[in-house]
Amino acid sequence: MTAAPSQVLDRVLVLEMVRVTEAAAIAASVLTGRGDEKAADAAAVDAMRTALNELYMDGTVVIGEGERDEAPMLYIGEKVGSAIGTGPKIDIALDPLEGTTICATAGPNSLAVLAIADEGGLLNAPDVYMDKIAVGPGYPEGIIDLDKTPTENITAVAAAKGVAPRDIIVCVLDRPRHEALIAELRSIGCGVMLIGDGDVAGVIATTNPDTTIDVYMGSGGAPEGVLACAALRCVGGQFKGRLLFRNDDERARAAKWGVTDLDKQYDLSELAKGDCIFAATGVTDGSLLAGVKRKGGKIMTTESVVMRASSGTVRWVKGEHRIG
Numbered sequence: 001m002t003a004a005p006s007q008v009l010d011r012v013l014v015l016e017m018v019r020v021t022e023a024a025a026i027a028a029s030v031l032t033g034r035g036d037e038k039a040a041d042a043a044a045v046d047a048m049r050t051a052l053n054e055l056y057m058d059g060t061v062v063i064g065e066g067e068r069d070e071a072p073m074l075y076i077g078e079k080v081g082s083a084i085g086t087g088p089k090i091d092i093a094l095d096p097l098e099g100t101t102i103c104a105t106a107g108p109n110s111l112a113v114l115a116i117a118d119e120g121g122l123l124n125a126p127d128v129y130m131d132k133i134a135v136g137p138g139y140p141e142g143i144i145d146l147d148k149t150p151t152e153n154i155t156a157v158a159a160a161k162g163v164a165p166r167d168i169i170v171c172v173l174d175r176p177r178h179e180a181l182i183a184e185l186r187s188i189g190c191g192v193m194l195i196g197d198g199d200v201a202g203v204i205a206t207t208n209p210d211t212t213i214d215v216y217m218g219s220g221g222a223p224e225g226v227l228a229c230a231a232l233r234c235v236g237g238q239f240k241g242r243l244l245f246r247n248d249d250e251r252a253r254a255a256k257w258g259v260t261d262l263d264k265q266y267d268l269s270e271l272a273k274g275d276c277i278f279a280a281t282g283v284t285d286g287s288l289l290a291g292v293k294r295k296g297g298k299i300m301t302t303e304s305v306v307m308r309a310s311s312g313t314v315r316w317v318k319g320e321h322r323i324g
């Protein structure tokens, strides 16, 4: 699926996005493996906010660290950029440290992540769970459907790939709530790759044959779902998501951010629509990106990816940063 180029998302911003995720990743990396999730997250948030405020834009955080009363920085609705009120109006979805526990325990696949789109381009997903299913590019449109059972989805994907269900690898977050899903997938012979955290990387992994992951399934954060969709818009693939609510408070939160149909099955193009840019920098090593490394005493190396939906361009960026 392609998108018409936005008149607002300046080409310059494509590369500037990397500076922002690099800054967050470097700040978090200093606390990798220190067992302090909050400190690592706070460092990433602070660095990302500072870097965002240097960009020429009138930015609005639509997916961020939470609501204003619970998150002092990068809260939903916060204005960022150096040209508030005058610059191009841009919506921002961000997760300065996706996989806080991974970072705190030096596990794989923690990332600093950012997506931008024209105003209104990203679903203002509340901080609730989302049921998700994703596949990479190359499958017939509509092959995955949350209204179908896991067995039906896997059978369809396997048939389209020309293999048996036992040849399909499904990535699932390792959570007690997924016990029945995992059991069903194993009962039809699928390989289930369990991940401890980090489903943005899990969804994106379906687009990279090297990971061997064919399908992503299960529930995770709704904001992470929108971020993953921004990436899939750029590199191809399909995604379906449905918000999951545990109580009336969560339903009210969704309504507050303009979500009217609470049971809707969202398509990729509704979660991230139009032109968008996605950027990520690895904090720890993972299937998508290498993590931040210290090279000698005063140099940090980073690996990032930045991509744009309208052009389909994917840039892999290696950075060397001199630190004080």
Ligand SMILES: O=P(O)(O)OC[C@H]1O[C@](O)(COP(=O)(O)O)[C@@H](O)[C@@H]1O
Binding pocket: 097, 098, 099, 100, 101, 173, 175, 196, 197, 198, 199, 200, 219, 220, 221, 222, 224
């Ligand atoms: O841990 P839960 O409650 O199952 O939530 C799943 C979500 O948590 C994560 O694994 C990590 O999120 P954080 O970075 O906020 O810790 C996400 O990738 C995923 O969407």
